Amino acid sequence: MRRRIALLALLSAFVLAPLAAGPYLLSVLVVVMYMAYLGQAWNIMMGFAGQLSLGHSLYGGLGAYVTAALFVNWGVPAVLGLPAGIAVAVAAGAVVGALGFRFGVKGVYFALLTIAFAEFTRVLFEHIPSLGGTGGLFLPVGSRDGVDLLRLRGHPLMFYYLILAMAVGAFLLCRRLLACRIGYQWLAVREDQEAAQALGINVFRAKLAAVMLSAGLTAAGGVFFAFYYNTLFPTQAFGMGRSIDIILAPIVGGLGTLFGPILGALILTPLGELITWGTEALGFKAAGLKQLCYGLSLLAIVKFLPDGVWPWLRRRIGFDPADDEEEGT
Amino acid sequence: MSIDLANQIVTGILTGLVYSLMALGLSVIFGVVRVVNFAHGEMTALAMYAAWALATWLDLDPLLGMPLIALVMFGCGYLLQRGLIDSFIAKPEHMQFILLVSLAIIMVNGSLLAFGPDAHGVQVSYGFDTYEMGPLLVDKVRLLAAAASLAFSLALMVFFRRSKTGKAIRACADNLVGARVIGLDVRRLYAVTFGIGTACVGAAGALLSMLIDVMPPTGPELTLLAFIIVIVGGLGSMTGALLGGVLIGVSEVLAGYFLMPSMKSMFSFAILIVVLVARPQGLLGGRK
Amino acid sequence: MTAPSPLLLVENLVKNFRGLRAVDGVSFQVNAGDIVALIGPNGAGKTTVFNMIAGSLQPDAGRIELAGRSLAGLRPDQVCRAGVGRTFQLVKPFGNISVEENVVIGALRWTGDVAEARRLAREVLDLLGLADKRRLPARSLTLPDRKCLEVARALATRPKLLLLDEVMAGLRPAETDRMVAIFQRLNRDSGLTIVLIEHVMRAVMALSHRVVVINSGKPVCEGGPAEVVRDPRVLECYLGEEAARC
Numbered sequence: 001m002r003r004r005i006a007l008l009a010l011l012s013a014f015v016l017a018p019l020a021a022g023p024y025l026l027s028v029l030v031v032v033m034y035m036a037y038l039g040q041a042w043n044i045m046m047g048f049a050g051q052l053s054l055g056h057s058l059y060g061g062l063g064a065y066v067t068a069a070l071f072v073n074w075g076v077p078a079v080l081g082l083p084a085g086i087a088v089a090v091a092a093g094a095v096v097g098a099l100g101f102r103f104g105v106k107g108v109y110f111a112l113l114t115i116a117f118a119e120f121t122r123v124l125f126e127h128i129p130s131l132g133g134t135g136g137l138f139l140p141v142g143s144r145d146g147v148d149l150l151r152l153r154g155h156p157l158m159f160y161y162l163i164l165a166m167a168v169g170a171f172l173l174c175r176r177l178l179a180c181r182i183g184y185q186w187l188a189v190r191e192d193q194e195a196a197q198a199l200g201i202n203v204f205r206a207k208l209a210a211v212m213l214s215a216g217l218t219a220a221g222g223v224f225f226a227f228y229y230n231t232l233f234p235t236q237a238f239g240m241g242r243s244i245d246i247i248l249a250p251i252v253g254g255l256g257t258l259f260g261p262i263l264g265a266l267i268l269t270p271l272g273e274l275i276t277w278g279t280e281a282l283g284f285k286a287a288g289l290k291q292l293c294y295g296l297s298l299l300a301i302v303k304f305l306p307d308g309v310w311p312w313l314r315r316r317i318g319f320d321p322a323d324d325e326e327e328g329t
Numbered sequence: 330m331s332i333d334l335a336n337q338i339v340t341g342i343l344t345g346l347v348y349s350l351m352a353l354g355l356s357v358i359f360g361v362v363r364v365v366n367f368a369h370g371e372m373t374a375l376a377m378y379a380a381w382a383l384a385t386w387l388d389l390d391p392l393l394g395m396p397l398i399a400l401v402m403f404g405c406g407y408l409l410q411r412g413l414i415d416s417f418i419a420k421p422e423h424m425q426f427i428l429l430v431s432l433a434i435i436m437v438n439g440s441l442l443a444f445g446p447d448a449h450g451v452q453v454s455y456g457f458d459t460y461e462m463g464p465l466l467v468d469k470v471r472l473l474a475a476a477a478s479l480a481f482s483l484a485l486m487v488f489f490r491r492s493k494t495g496k497a498i499r500a501c502a503d504n505l506v507g508a509r510v511i512g513l514d515v516r517r518l519y520a521v522t523f524g525i526g527t528a529c530v531g532a533a534g535a536l537l538s539m540l541i542d543v544m545p546p547t548g549p550e551l552t553l554l555a556f557i558i559v560i561v562g563g564l565g566s567m568t569g570a571l572l573g574g575v576l577i578g579v580s581e582v583l584a585g586y587f588l589m590p591s592m593k594s595m596f597s598f599a600i601l602i603v604v605l606v607a608r609p610q611g612l613l614g615g616r617k
Numbered sequence: 618m619t620a621p622s623p624l625l626l627v628e629n630l631v632k633n634f635r636g637l638r639a640v641d642g643v644s645f646q647v648n649a650g651d652i653v654a655l656i657g658p659n660g661a662g663k664t665t666v667f668n669m670i671a672g673s674l675q676p677d678a679g680r681i682e683l684a685g686r687s688l689a690g691l692r693p694d695q696v697c698r699a700g701v702g703r704t705f706q707l708v709k710p711f712g713n714i715s716v717e718e719n720v721v722i723g724a725l726r727w728t729g730d731v732a733e734a735r736r737l738a739r740e741v742l743d744l745l746g747l748a749d750k751r752r753l754p755a756r757s758l759t760l761p762d763r764k765c766l767e768v769a770r771a772l773a774t775r776p777k778l779l780l781l782d783e784v785m786a787g788l789r790p791a792e793t794d795r796m797v798a799i800f801q802r803l804n805r806d807s808g809l810t811i812v813l814i815e816h817v818m819r820a821v822m823a824l825s826h827r828v829v830v831i832n833s834g835k836p837v838c839e840g841g842p843a844e845v846v847r848d849p850r851v852l853e854c855y856l857g858e859e860a861a862r863c
Contacts, residue, residue, distance in 0.1 A: 052423050103606045108365050108422055108564075112556055116601040119553060123595035181725050188722045191711035198671065198705070199774055200697035200726035240549060244430055251427055256713075288441030288545070295434030302427050303413070306420060 003319060014164055018157055026156055030228065032269045033163040034221065039249035039261030040170040041217035046247070047256035048174075048183065049210035050190030051097075052111045055118030056218055056246045058096070059089040061237035062121070063219025064226035068139055069131055071151075071227075078152035078227055086219045092117070093215025097208045115240065122238035132232070139230040152227040159228050166224065167262070170217060175258055186210055190256075218246070252301050254308030263310045271297055332464050337582045339465055343475035345578020347536045350478040351551065352558035352570040353485065354529030360565030361502040361522040364414060365422070367429035370551025371436040372527055376402060376534020377449075377543035378440055384451045384538070391451055392477060395535040399481075399528040406527025410520040418519070433548065441545045448542035456539075474536040481532050485525065486567055498522050502565075553594075557601045563611025572613060622685040624649040624810050625670070625778055630679035632665055632834075639665045640676075641834040647778070652804055652811045654825035654842070658855055662834040663814045664706055667780050670812075671703045672696035683778065697726060702776030704767040706783045706814075712756030716747055719755050719766055723773030734773075741769045744799060761788050765796075772803070781813040785820045797823045818846070830854070 014033075018026055038060065045051050066088045067081035096117050100110050126134045147154045149162070177183045185206045188196035197203050226232050236242060253264025275293040279286075305312055355369045366372075379398050383389040409432075417425050458469035489495040498518050501508045509515055541547070554577070562573025577597055584596035604611065625647040632640040640662040647653050655663050668674040670681055672693040681688045683699055691699065702723075711719050717738055724734035724741075742748045745765045750758065755766060764784050771779060781800075785793045797820050803809045815821050821828065821842060828845040830837040832854035838845060845851055 046423065052426075054426065099602075099606050103609075105605055105609055109560075109605055109609050111422065111426070112560060113602065113605045115553070115556070116598045116605065120595055120598035120602065123592060123598070127589070127592060127595075180731055181729050184718065184722045184725055184731070187714050187718070188711055191713060192709045194673070194693075195705065195709035195711065195770075196722075197693040198673075198697060198703050199723050199770060200694050201722075202692075202694050240553075247423070248427070251423060255423070286442050287446065288438035291438040292435055292442060295431045295438065298427070298431040298434070302424060302431065303416075306424055 011168065018160060023156065026160055028269060028273055030156070030160050030163055032265045033160070033167045034224065034228075035245065035249045035265035035269055036262045037163060037167040037170050037224075038218060038221045038246045039253070039264055040167070040174055040258075041214050041221060042246050043250040043256065043261055044174060044177070044186075044217070045210045045214040047250055047260070048178070048190065049186040049207055051207055051210060052107070053114040053211070053214070053243075054111045054240075054247070055096075055114030055116070055243055056214075057238050057240070057242035058114070058118040058121055059093060059215040059218040060222030060225065060242065060246070061118075061125070061232075061234070062089040062092055062222070064222035064232055064237055065125065065131060065137065067223045068137055068226040068232055072137060072139060073130075077150050078223065079150045082220065082223050085223050086216045089219030089222075090212045090216045092121075093211040094208065097211035101204050101207050115243070118238050118243060119240070122234045125234040125238060134234065136231055136233040138232075139227065141230050152223075159224070163224055163228075166220065171258060171262065173217075178258070182206065182209060248298070250308075252298075252305075252308060254310035254312075257308070257310050259314075260308050260310045263313070264308070267309060334586060335464070336466055337586050338579055339467055340471060341579035341582035342575050343467070343471040343578070344540060344581075345575035346475040346571075347478045347533055347540065347574075348554060348558055348578055349571045349574025350482055350529055350536070351533035352555045352562070352574050353482055353567060354526035354533070355555045356559045356562070356565055356567060356570040357485075357529065358523055358526035359559070360567075361498055362410070362414075362418065362519050364418060364425050365429075366526065367426055367552060368433035368436060368548075369530065369555045370553070371433040371548035372402070372530045373534040373537065373551045373555075374543050374545075374548035375436055375440060376531045377538040377547070378444055379531075380535040380538035381444075381449045381451055381543065384453075390453055391535045391539050392473060395477060395481075395532050398535045399531040402531030402534075403524040403528040405524075406530075407520045407524035409527070410523035411516070414523065415516060415519065433552070437545050437548050440548075446545060448544045449538075450542035451538045453539060470539050474539055478533065478536055481529070482567075482571060485529070488525075489567070494518070494521060550594075554597070557597045560601055560609075560611055561604050563613040566611060566613045569611050569613035573611070622682070623647055624651075624684055625812065626680065626682040626685075627666070627670065628680040628682075630666060630669060630681070631677045632662075632669060632674060633677050639834050640669070643679075643831055643834070643836050645829045645836075645839065647810060647812055649777075649810055650804070650808050651827060652800070652813070652825050654821045654828045655812060655814050655831065656816070656821060656828060656845075657831040657837070660833075661831045661854075663831065664782060665834075666831075667703065667782055667812075667814060670696070671701060671780060697774060697776075700777035701780060702771035702774045702778070703780040704764075704771050704782055704784055706786075708760070708763040708767045710755035710758065710763050710766055713754060715752050716755050716758065716766055717742065717751035720769045720773045723770040724775075726774040737775075738769075738773055741773050744772075745769045746795070761792055764788065768796075776809070778810045778812065781811060781815075783814055783816060785815055785817040788817075790819065793817055793820050794823075796820070800824055822846075 017029055021029060042053065042056050045053050063085035067078060067085035070076035070081040070084060071078060096114060100113050105113050125131060131137050145155055147158045185201045188199065188201055189203055189206050193203050248268055249264030250261040251264065252268055253262065254260030272294055276290050279289050351373050355366055358364060358366050376398050380391040380394050383394040384391055417428050453470060455469050460467045460469060460472065489499055497513050498521065500513060501515055501518050505515065558573040558577050559570055561576060562569030580596055580600060581593040584593040623646040628644045630640050630643045643666055655666065657663055665674065669676045672688065672691045672695065683701065688696055688699065711722065720738035720741055721731065721734045724737045728734050742751050745768060747762060747765055747769060750762065758766060768784055785796060788796065800811060801824065804811060825842050827839065828842050829839045830845060830851050837850050837854055838848050
């Protein structure tokens with residue numbers, strides 16, 4: 001019950017936040033929700049099913065490029081382009097997963113395989129002139145006032161509520177998944193594949209489902225990104241940096257937990273902004289300083305809270321993880 | 330086969346030998362400490378900056394700066410392992426990844442702060458000299474760098490085969506429990522190994538500074554390059570790293586020659602995917 | 618009229634590991650409702666036989682049938698779905714999730730309804746005396762409790778045939794007796810068929826209807842527990858030829 005109240009309070013704070021927030025704060029909140037959403041998507045694959053993907057930018061980038069290209073070249077509205085983008089990303093996830101799992105590429109090697117696919121695609125997209133190549137793909141910026149959800153054109157506030165809805169949706173989906181058969185199968189696979197198999201679980205299929213679902217969700221996040229920022233560059237959409245951004249929130253927040261990605265995003269994004277603000281207030285404007293401080297903070301977090309912030313915080317505020325199960329019964 | 334292509338291949342082999350030395354460091358660290366150094370290229374880039382600084386401010390030829398940089402990098406690697414990485418050895422891979430990625434972020438942005446976003450390259454007085462070998466034209470710089478790299482690699486192999494410390498480190502890699510039982514100081518040996526790995530990086534970075542320019546994004550690129558080489562050759566295998574470096578050096582120039590120079594890394598990643606799927610132990614990784 | 622086929626038929630099983638013949642012509646049958654013990658000295662090939670039945674290893678030659686249906690080429694998960702539950706000699710708990718969830722995963726073999734799976738999981742945990750520990754993470758259990766959990770998980774899959782690989786090893790005699798009583802009850806009440814690998818003779822004698830002895834991968838003899846322990850060939854394979862002659 002306490003948990004429900006806390007959740008509702010948190011949600012209403014996010015819903016009401018734009019009332020108090022100026023354009024700058026709103027843009028930060030958008031990034032927070034975007035990172036929370038992507039973190040949730042990645043968490044399905046790594047936190048639940050235990051498959052380390054370090055090339056998740058692949059799926060976000062594919063979703064973004066496919067949907068944006070359809071829009072730019074043929075005026076296909078986002079609502080129709082999105083399924084196409086998701087389908088391509090899910091197919092890519094299936095290829096990476098099937099190759100990796102069928103041929104027994106494990107651990108570090110699987111992680112490197114995911115990086116290789118993302119990097120391969122990055123260079124590939126740098127050489128597709130019709131998609132802008134290295135010069136980037138630009139979406140025509142229409143009016144910033146209206147609300148056109150079908151085309152994903154409109155006011156930043158629309159984007160905020162959209163990504164908030166996506167983040168809440170992903171949270172609820174993950175919560176639901178963990179309470180049904182496939183969720184339990186993922187946990188079993190994560191903990192011990194041989195034992196999972198001995199209990200009748202088709203390990204290959206469970207892992208593949210995790211990759212494909214995670215890829216599809218990530219693709220939708222990529223589409224949001226493309227239509228919010230209106231620009232796409234291969235280095236940024238498919239690069240290592242994006243993949244690292246995706247995985248930071250759930251790891252900092254707490255891998256495999258439902259609140260981890262949200263908490264991680266709530267910590268990391270404002271931290272980055274705070275560092276920018278702090279360094280500028282102190283009169284430093286050197287390029288790289290912000291990222292340097294960010295790296296140092298990250299180092300401190302992984303060193304001192306290796307399990308993530310949420311499991312630590314949960315103990316402090318007395319939320320017993322077992323309450324989750326009780327609600328399920 | 331045209332002379333031009335032959336020249337290109339020689340260039341690829343020589344550059345590849347320098348890549349090999351860098352990759353050797355990654356391979357040694359993984360083979361013994363079982364940690365994948367995701368900050369490997371960033372460390373190499375730091376060494377390249379160091380070589381540039383020595384050459385620019387003290388007029389020191391990178392070939393002479395190489396031992397100095399390798400020594401300093403050994404010390405850095407030793408301390409890094411003892412102070413930070415050691416406590417992550419037993420942790421899951423993604424934690425090690427985040428740790429090293431944070432280090433990489435710090436290094437990239439530290440060098441951006443210190444040296445700015447521009448490209449830095451070392452111009453030595455013999456930079457444009459070439460040797461004629463039959464019909465082939467070979468750059469003097471490249472030949473010297475490759476020779477130095479090969480010498481360093483061979484010295485390292487002799488160290489691991491012959492010296493007491495080298496044998497002890499191999500014992501840790503083969504059988505950690507056994508190594509502990511016979512009383513080896515595993516923590517110290519791990520630190521030495523990490524130091525050796527970063528020394529390779531230091532030496533390779535010094536040599537690379539004569540061949541390619543360094544700027545902040547060079548680090549991440551070199552990290553990926555080192556991965557490709559080491560996986561193709563066999564993660565943990567020293568001769569594998571040597572072979573992989575040459576292979577990737579040649580494949581890069583071939584991709585540049587037949588396709589487009591900017592597509593060379595795509596070609597390398599395709600090789601990486603094929604090797605990971607078909608032969609994850611790498612071309613020369615026999616065990617396991 | 619043909620005789621009804623046995624629940625488990627193992628015939629002339631052969632497995633080589635790099636030139637070493639680990640299992641060499643092992644055959645036995647288990648009828649529905651039987652409890653059969655597979656015994657033999659260390660390295661006799663017992664676990665290898667189990668791994669072949671469970672689909673973890675593919676035999677080089679021979680036949681394995683479950684109720685007349687060949688298990689050849691099936692993956693472990695398919696063998697489990699065909700009705701074979703197994704435990705591992707080196708226990709493999711899902712360490713970071715609760716004891717109850719471990720068992721729920723087993724029950725989800727036959728139902729997609731988590732609430733139903735949870736009900737069965739609680740029943741099984743009650744039966745095995747783990748009910749009060751159900752909310753602990755599995756990694757915090759002691760070894761005897763982990764062995765119980767291993768059994769609970771396998772039972773939750775509702776197997777027709779249960780393969781137990783040294784589940785009594787490391788238990789105290791009182792715990793062994795309790796475990797034996799549980800299996801006897803399951804066997805009597807629900808007709809569960811059990812094949813067990815066991816070194817604890819106290820359990821073998823009390824539990825099994827029939828004993829199959831193998832040594833160096835080869836079958837030695839087969840019979841009732843009392844008759845097998847008196848067989849000189851059995852003494853010989855445990856103690857060596859000379860001891861048996863004395």
